[in-house]
Amino acid sequence: MRIFKDAGHLFRLAGLFAAGTLLFLVIRSFIVPRSFGQYGHYRGAAIAEIAAHPIHFAGHQTCETCHSDIAQTKSGGKHAQVNCEACHGPQAKHADDPSIDPGKPDTAVLCVRCHAASAARPNDFPQVDAEQHAGGVPCQTCHQPHSPAIGAGGAK
Amino acid sequence: MPGVEGFMYPNEVSLYWSVLIVLYPFITGLVAGAFILASLARIFRVEAVKPTYRLALLTALAFLMVAPLPLQLHLGHPERSYEMYLTPHRSSAMAMFGFVYLWYLMAVLVVEIWLDFRADIVALSQSTTGWRRWLYKAMTLGSDNVSPRALAIDERVGWLVTLIGVPSAFLLHGYVGFIFGSIKANPWWSSPLMPVVFIFSAMVSGIAAVMLLYMATTRLRRKPIDMRCVDTIAMYLFYIFIIDFSLEMLDLIHRIYEADESFRSLDFMVHTRLYFSQIVLQILVGTLTPLVLLFLAQVMKLHEVVRKRIYAVAGSLALVGIFAMRWNVVIGGQLFSKSFLGYTTYKMALATREGLLVAIALTILPLFILAVLVRILPPWPEAEHASIPEAV
Amino acid sequence: MTITRRQLLILLPAAAVAWESVLAGTPETSPNYTMTDHWWSMLIDIPKCIGCGNCVRACQAENDVPDGFFRTWVERYHVDDWHLANPQVISPDGGKEGFPVAKEDEGKYFFVPKLCNQCADSPCTQVCPVGATFIAPDGVVLVDQKYCLGCAYCVQACPYGCRYVHPQKKVADKCTLCYHRITKGLTTACCEACPTGARQLADLKNPNDPIHAFLKTHSVQVLKPQMATGAKVFYNALDGSVR
Structure with missing residues (x-):
């Protein structure tokens, strides 16, 4: 071939x-x-x-296993639906080892993040012009963050 | 945010596809275009362009060897690119790149070049010495059968390969257009015309590049330029350029007339951030000017010297225009927000992995590869079918 | 970066070991979780969003999101009567530190939290050339960062701008719907941190999930429905001007 x-x-x-x-x-x-x-x-x-990634926010269920007293205070107030770590930040480390200091949130920064008056916010959401409203007095002088309404059992 | 006008989704502010992704369709376009010019000689039997046949094939090979490099360099993890061959995702337009590329490189270009140069390779393996001899010996695959019957078989198989090669070249570049044209999220890209426009612009750039390379190499070798050949190439360049321009204008007119939700945003971009690269470089300098020049060369009886100059200028401008077109597609497609509410800026880096210097190096690299290739396999028309090719 | 021969000798076995872990993978870590029992989605209740940026900060803390890139972000829209189709939108640093105070003005304002829409017909997974991004059996769109090439094709294909290439890892990155949390029975970090309940993780396969009652009684929309992506992040009271 x-x-x-x-x-x-x-x-x-x-x-x-x-x-x-x-x-x-x-x-x-x-x-x-x-x-x-x-x-x-x-x-x-x-x-x-x-x-398998590690978690940073422990979740309010975990917080409440130890801090049941706070959970109790919160449950009756205006912040009942606000989870712990919304203000306290990620606390998984503290939850794993309670000796780790969770830090104390600064109300001067925290409160106005949500409650500073702005035309952009929904009308029915409580908001204040912090300067007019408090004139420099810290928020927690009158409002207890875990149950902020004055005269609703949470006021100081 | 510097460089941002209006509103961008925050993740859109920086561009993810850089100048290297501009180069990729530009270089593959040159490959496809050069190959189609070669097939003019072989399949469509346009005798006049025969002198560029082998040069066109080697040009296509040189550019094809560089084509994956810009992609590779732009990857976040270049070392993982082989996964494209391991586990190609069938629904991904990009996954097929590896296979289309390999098919085109191995099954079409390399085979066609090998068949066409085989007689020369065998002759060179006998006439050269030292490492060159071994190189050519390896390239013969251990067969020195160059009997007339064997060469006749090569001729017929080569013709078949070219026949397969034409749709393959269309596939290679049409597919690059599809990568962009199939992205529904991006109205600047999403168009069924995109692959077709890419194919015709590829032919324009490839034909222009081979024409320029032919004129330049002939001049460097101090040989006379075959005017019948370049006249014919210029004629094809002119006609294909007209088709390419018509398609692009069709796309543009269609967008303007339809004026869908993205139109105001894109229109504003073309008149501001893309004005220079789109209107000035791509359309005025890179398309209309060479079209007018080529038209003049077609209808007027111009002196040979004038025609050569016209071809050189028109060819160079065409390459600039096609590069600008790739730029406007790739970069332009990322300058506006998919919210149609704002624009960002592309800041080209200079000396980074995806910077300007690398882009320039990658543009020049194929020319060096081509210089090596023509030393190994001299494509010059005088050498063709000579019993013993010129010593190199 | 230059690598000496000595470093290379150390690096090569290290790379081989690393690749071995890619080949084998790590074993199942959430034994009580069955993927096929879930079909995850999220509900965004726009009238409840106050633009505090808690979700953005929580996401960055939870997922190690690089600066300037966002797995979730918040946009503030301002629409007036004359420019219904041309809203003024801002999202300074993704809304991470909240928004500038808006004075009483004409038109309306509202906030739109954005995140990966976990599309059921996702364009991003369609275009991935190697199968490094995929829809898990529970409906979450994930990225395999050990397999991703970093080609960014998925970034181009996402109509919502939800993806980015991680500047250090050089791979595609996006919202995982806190996959490491939801598979352990927790909610996502953004939902955990949202003070008003504007974001709710939802499991469409769970018949007791409140989402079913909500969807029955509210006008709910997804983003860019014309893109036909099968988006699973549902927006309550979404304004027509939102893109």
Whole structure:
């Protein structure tokens, strides 16, 4: 068969390509992550890795296991729906080890974040012009943050 | 926020695709265009452009070798890029890049070049000495059969490969257009015309580049320029340029007339932040000027020297225009907010991994690769079909 | 960065070990959690949002979000009668430190908290070339940061601007709906820190979730519905001018 003889170089080329493809497939079978395709076209193990990230906010349920007294005060007041860490910040470290100081929030910064009067805020949300309202007197002089309404059992 | 006008979603302020992603479609466009010029000679039997056939193939190869580099350099984790081959995601336009690229490089370009140069390679493996001999020996794949029958088979197989190569070249670059055109989140990109515009602009840039390279290399070798050849190339350049420009204008007119929710925002961008690169560089300098020049060369009986100058200027401007077009697509598509309420600024770094210097280096690199390639495989028309190619 | 041969000799085995962990993955950490029992989403009650920025700060503390990038942010809209389709929007530093006081003015103001919409037909997972971002069986769109190339195609594909490339890790990053919390029975950091209940984590597969009653009785919308992304962050009383 002369055609095979004269096309011999083409068969060599084809052989080279076939060998390359085969090598690729062999390497591929070794280095594709083992959990790839477990749930879909991704590395299944990634889900557990993401789920394993550490938490920083302990969650109010955790806070309330120790601070049930505060939870009690809060539950009757205007801030009943405001979670602990909304004001106190992330406390997972303190929850794991109570000897770690949780820090004391600064009411001068905190209160006005939500309650400074602004036309942009919903009308029914309590807001004050802090300067006019208190004239420099700290908020907690009159309002107890855990139950802020004056005369509602929480006032000082 | 410096450089920001109006409102951007906060994560949109910095651009995620830099000048390197401008280079990528520009370079692949040159590849596809150069290949299509080569196929003119082979498939469509345009004899006049024959002198550029081999040069066009090597140009395509040189640029194709560089094409993945800008992508690679822009990745946050270049060392993971092989994952594209391991676990390509079928629904991702980008995942297919690796395969389209490999197909085009290995199954089309390398095979076609090998078949076309095989007689020369065999001859060179016998006439050279030292490491060159080993290089050519390896390239023969151990077969020195250059009998007329073997060469006839090569010719027919090569023709078939070119035949497959034309749609492959369209695929390679149309697909690059699809990467942008299929992003529904971005109204500046999202258009079914995008792949088509990319293909025609690719042909314009590739043909212009090979024409310039042919004229430059011929002059460097102190040989006469084949005017019938460059006249024919210029004619094809002119016609394809007209199609390309018409498509781009169609896209523009369509956008203006439809004036959908994104229009006011995009219109403002074109008249301000993109004014220079879009209106001035892309349309006036890079498209209309070369079109007028090429038109003059078509209709007027101009002296040879004048025609050469016109072609050199028109070809260079066309490349500038196509580069500007890529810039306007890639960078322009990230300058406005997807809220249509504001604009940001692209600050090109100078010496970083995605900076200007790297971009310049990547633009020049293919020319160096081409210089090496033409030393290994001389594509010059005088050498073709000579029994013993010129010593290099 | 230059690497000496000596460093390379140390780095190579380290890289091999690192890759081995990518290959094998780490074992399941929340044994009481069954992914297929959940379909997570979030409810944003716009009239309740006061623009305090608590959610943005909480998110940054919980998820180590780099400065200048946001997994969640708050926008303030100002719409007047003559520019219904052209609102004035601001989000200074993502609303992290709240907003400048607005004086009584014409038109209306409201705040719009934004986060990843956890789309069921998400354009970002569609375009990922390697499968480094995906929709988990519980409906949360996640990024595998050990597998992501950092090509940023997903950033381009997100219609909402929710994704960014982490400047240090060089991989795509976005809201995970606090996946590490919700799989342990906690709510997200932003919901935990929201003082007004404007954000509520919701599980559409849980028949007792209050979201079902809420959706029955309220006009709820998703962002950019024309994008057909199957967004799962629902907005109550969303104004038509919001993009």
